[in-house]
Amino acid sequence: MKTKDINLISLFEKTLQDGPQQNLDEIGVVVQVGDGICTIFGLTNAVFGEFITFEGGNHGIVLNLNEEFVSVFLLNNRTPVVEQEVVTRAGSVLKIPVGNAILGRVVNALGDPIDALGDIVVDAHMPVEAEAPSIVDRSPIDEPLTTGIMVIDALFPIGKGQRELIIGNRSTGKTAIAVDAILNQKGKDVICVYVSIGQRQGNVARLVRLLEERGALEYTVVISADSSEAVLNQYLAPYSGTAIGEFFMQQGKDVLIIYDDLSNHAIAYREMSLLMRRAPGREAYPGDVFYLHSRLLERSGKLLKGGSMTALPIIQIQSDDITAYIPTNLISITDGQIFLDTQLFNNSVRPAVNVELSVSRVGGAAQTKAIKKMTKALRLELAQYHELLSFAQFGTELDEVSQMHLKQGALAVEILKQKQFVHYSFIDETLILFLLKEGYLRKISLKDIQLFTRQFISYVESVYNKIYIAIQTDKDVSDENLALLRDVAKEFSGIFVPDENSSI
Amino acid sequence: MIGFSQSPIAKKYAHAYLNVFGDKHTFEDFFSMWRASQFLSEHQNLLFYLSLPMIQDVDKKRFIDLFFDKFHLFDSLKQLFYLLLKNKHAYLAADTLRDIYGLYKIKNNISDLQVTSSSDLSEEKIEEIKNFFIKKTGQRVVVRYSVNPSLIAGVRLQSETHLWDYSIAQQLRKLKQELIA
Numbered sequence: 001m002k003t004k005d006i007n008l009i010s011l012f013e014k015t016l017q018d019g020p021q022q023n024l025d026e027i028g029v030v031v032q033v034g035d036g037i038c039t040i041f042g043l044t045n046a047v048f049g050e051f052i053t054f055e056g057g058n059h060g061i062v063l064n065l066n067e068e069f070v071s072v073f074l075l076n077n078r079t080p081v082v083e084q085e086v087v088t089r090a091g092s093v094l095k096i097p098v099g100n101a102i103l104g105r106v107v108n109a110l111g112d113p114i115d116a117l118g119d120i121v122v123d124a125h126m127p128v129e130a131e132a133p134s135i136v137d138r139s140p141i142d143e144p145l146t147t148g149i150m151v152i153d154a155l156f157p158i159g160k161g162q163r164e165l166i167i168g169n170r171s172t173g174k175t176a177i178a179v180d181a182i183l184n185q186k187g188k189d190v191i192c193v194y195v196s197i198g199q200r201q202g203n204v205a206r207l208v209r210l211l212e213e214r215g216a217l218e219y220t221v222v223i224s225a226d227s228s229e230a231v232l233n234q235y236l237a238p239y240s241g242t243a244i245g246e247f248f249m250q251q252g253k254d255v256l257i258i259y260d261d262l263s264n265h266a267i268a269y270r271e272m273s274l275l276m277r278r279a280p281g282r283e284a285y286p287g288d289v290f291y292l293h294s295r296l297l298e299r300s301g302k303l304l305k306g307g308s309m310t311a312l313p314i315i316q317i318q319s320d321d322i323t324a325y326i327p328t329n330l331i332s333i334t335d336g337q338i339f340l341d342t343q344l345f346n347n348s349v350r351p352a353v354n355v356e357l358s359v360s361r362v363g364g365a366a367q368t369k370a371i372k373k374m375t376k377a378l379r380l381e382l383a384q385y386h387e388l389l390s391f392a393q394f395g396t397e398l399d400e401v402s403q404m405h406l407k408q409g410a411l412a413v414e415i416l417k418q419k420q421f422v423h424y425s426f427i428d429e430t431l432i433l434f435l436l437k438e439g440y441l442r443k444i445s446l447k448d449i450q451l452f453t454r455q456f457i458s459y460v461e462s463v464y465n466k467i468y469i470a471i472q473t474d475k476d477v478s479d480e481n482l483a484l485l486r487d488v489a490k491e492f493s494g495i496f497v498p499d500e501n502s503s504i
Numbered sequence: 505m506i507g508f509s510q511s512p513i514a515k516k517y518a519h520a521y522l523n524v525f526g527d528k529h530t531f532e533d534f535f536s537m538w539r540a541s542q543f544l545s546e547h548q549n550l551l552f553y554l555s556l557p558m559i560q561d562v563d564k565k566r567f568i569d570l571f572f573d574k575f576h577l578f579d580s581l582k583q584l585f586y587l588l589l590k591n592k593h594a595y596l597a598a599d600t601l602r603d604i605y606g607l608y609k610i611k612n613n614i615s616d617l618q619v620t621s622s623s624d625l626s627e628e629k630i631e632e633i634k635n636f637f638i639k640k641t642g643q644r645v646v647v648r649y650s651v652n653p654s655l656i657a658g659v660r661l662q663s664e665t666h667l668w669d670y671s672i673a674q675q676l677r678k679l680k681q682e683l684i685a
Contacts, residue, residue, distance in 0.1 A: 023640070024637075024640050024641065024661075024666035024667060024668050025666065025667045025668070025669075026665060026666060027662070027665060027666060027667040028665075029664065031510070032510070039510065041507065041508065041664070042664060042665045044665065055677070057677075057680075057681045057684070068507070068508045069508075069510060086662065086667055088667070
C-alpha cells in the first residue's frame with residue numbers, strides 16, 4: 001500500500017479538531033453484493049451517475065434507480081464490499097481531475113495516473129457525462145486533419161471535428177491507422193487522446209513505448225481501462241477520455257480522440273445491463289446501446305469559438321460482417337467509415353482500406369484544394385479497376401481501353417500502399433497523385449513505382465523548390481504550376497534510373 | 505434493520521395485509537413480525553421445505569402453527585401464511601413479514617435507531633441522543649442500544665437512512681482512506 005508523504009500526527013489532530021458534524025448524513029445500506037455490482041437500500045435522493053462512497057473505502061456509481069433500491073457499480077474489484085455496509089452520496093456526478101500537465105501521461109478511467117510518474121497538477125474537474133455542444137455552438141467542418149496516410153487523406157479526408165469510424169476484422173491494421181494518425185500530428189498543435197478499452201495491458205504498454213520513442217507522447221494522453229479492470233472502468237473510460245478532450249477543446253485547441261475499441265465498450269455495457277437485469281434485446285445488448293455511443297460521439301465537433309474534437313472510434317467486426325448490431329449503430333452515428341478488408345490485408349495491400357465500402361460524409365469540404373484537384377477521378381478509376389479485375393479473372397481478352405483502365409487501377413492501388421510509420425505531407429500526396437492522374441507512372445513497372453514517386457518528391461523539393469513552396473502556401477496547384485509540374489515530370493521520367501535490385 | 509425486501513410480490517401481500525389488519529395491531533405486534541422475519545431469513549431452508557410439493561399440506565400447516573406459537577404471532581397473520589402456501593408463494597414468507605414491518609414504519613413515521621457507543625451510556629444520555637435524532641429527522645424513534653469497544657471512543661447513530669458518526673474508529677478510517685494513494 002502506497003501512502004502520501006504527509007505528517008500523520010498533525011493530520012489526525014486536525015481531523016479531531018473538526019468537531020462533531022451538525023447534520024446527519026444521508027446513507028444507504030448494502031443489501032446485496034454481486035460481480036462488480038451491489039444493491040443498496042436507501043439513498044432516496046441519489047441521482048443517476050452519482051458518485052458513491054462506501055464505508056470500507058470502495059467507490060461506485062449509481063446506474064439504476066428503483067423505488068427503494070439503487071444499483072451501484074463498483075470502481076474497484078479489489079476492495080471488498082460487504083452486506084450491511086453503509087454508503088454515502090458525494091452529492092455530484094462523477095468528475096475527473098484534468099490539467100495541462102496530463103499530457104504525456106497514462107491515466108485510468110478516473111483520471112488517476114498509472115504510469116508511476118507521480119501526481120498530476122490539477123487545473124479543473126470535468127464531469128465524465130456532459131452535454132454535447134448545441135447546434136448554435138458548432139461550426140461547420142472546413143479544416144482538414146491529415147493522417148499522413150494517402151488513401152485516407154485523398155479518398156476519405158477527415159476534417160477537424162469529424163467522427164470517422166475505423167472498422168474491420170481483427171488484425172487488419174485498425175490500431176495502426178489510429179497510431180499513424182497520432183504520430184502525424186507532431187508539430188501540428190493537435191492534442192491526442194488515446195482511450196484503450198478492454199485491451200491487454202501489454203498492448204497498451206507497447207503503444208505507450210512506441211509513442212514515447214517517436215516523440216508523440218508529449219502531446220498525447222493515454223486512458224487505459226484494461227481487460228482486468230472492473231467493468232465500470234471499461235464503461236467509463238471513453239467518457240473520461242472525452243472529458244479530457246473537452247478540457248483542451250474548451251481552451252480552443254484541436255483534439256484528436258481515438259476510442260480503441262467501442263466493441264469492448266458495448267460488451268462491457270451489455271455485461272452491466274444484464275447484471276442490472278435490464279431486458280436484453282438484439283445480440284443481448286440493452287435497448288439503450290445506441291444512446292450509449294451516440295451521446296459519447298456527439299460530444300465531438302468543431303466549436304464556433306474555436307477548438308475542435310475529432311473522433312476516430314474503432315470497432316472490431318466478425319467475418320467482415322458490417323451488418324451486426326453495434327457496427328450498424330456506429331456507422332449511422334459517425335460521419336463516415338474506413339473499412340479495413342482482411343482479403344486486401346492478406347494480399348499485402350496495406351493499409352487494407354476497402355475503397356468501395358469506405359466513405360467520408362463531411363471530410364470533402366475540409367480537403368485541401370490541391371489534393372481535391374488530383375483525386376477527382378481516383379475513386380471512379382479504382383471502382384472500374386475492381387470491376388474489370390473480376391471480369392479479367394475469367395481469362396477474357398480485353399480491349400485496349402479496358403487494359404488501360406486495369407493498368408491505371410493497378411498503379412492507383414500500388415501508390416496507395418503505404419508502410420506503417422511512413423507519413424506523407426499533403427504536398428507529397430499532391431505530387432504523387434499528380435503523377436498518377438497525368439499518367440506519368442504508366443511506363444514505370446509496378447515494382448519501381450514507390451521509388452519513382454519518392455525520388456520525384458525529392459526532385460521537386462530540391463530542384464524546383466519554388467513549386468513546392470507555392471503548393472505549401474496556397475494549398476492549391478495553380479494552372480501555371482500544373483504546367484510547370486508537367487515539364488518537371490517529363491524531365492524526371494527521362495533521368496529516372498530504376499533500381500534493378502528492388503522487388504515488390 | 506433494512507426496511508424492505510426486493511420482492512414486489514411480497515410487497516403486494518404486505519400492502520394487502522396492512523389494508524385489512526393494519527389498525528388492529530400494536531407496534532409490539534409488528535416488531536414480533538420483524539423478529540419472525542429475521543428468523544426465517546436466517547433459516548432459509550425452512551422456507552425451502554415449506555415450498556416443496558412432496559411435503560404434505562397437513563405437515564406444512566403443523567409447522568406454521570408451531571412457528572406462530574413460538575413467536576407469539578396472531579391468527580390473522582396465520583391466514584396470510586396459509587394464503588402464501590395456497591398460492592405457492594411460501595418462499596416469500598420472510599420477505600412479506602419484513603415488508604409489513606417496513607410499510608407500517610413508513611405509515612407511522614417510525615424509524616429504528618441503532619445507537620452504538622464505545623462504553624456504557626446512561627439512560628439519560630440515550631434519551632438525549634434519541635431527542636437529538638428526533639429533532640434532526642422529525643421521526644418517531646425506536647432505539648436499540650449496544651456497546652462496541654471497536655469504536656475506540658465516541659458514539660455512532662444509524663437509522664435506515666441517516667448516519668451520525670463521531671467516533672475515533674471513523675476518524676481513523678477516514679484518515680486511512682485519505683492516506684492511501
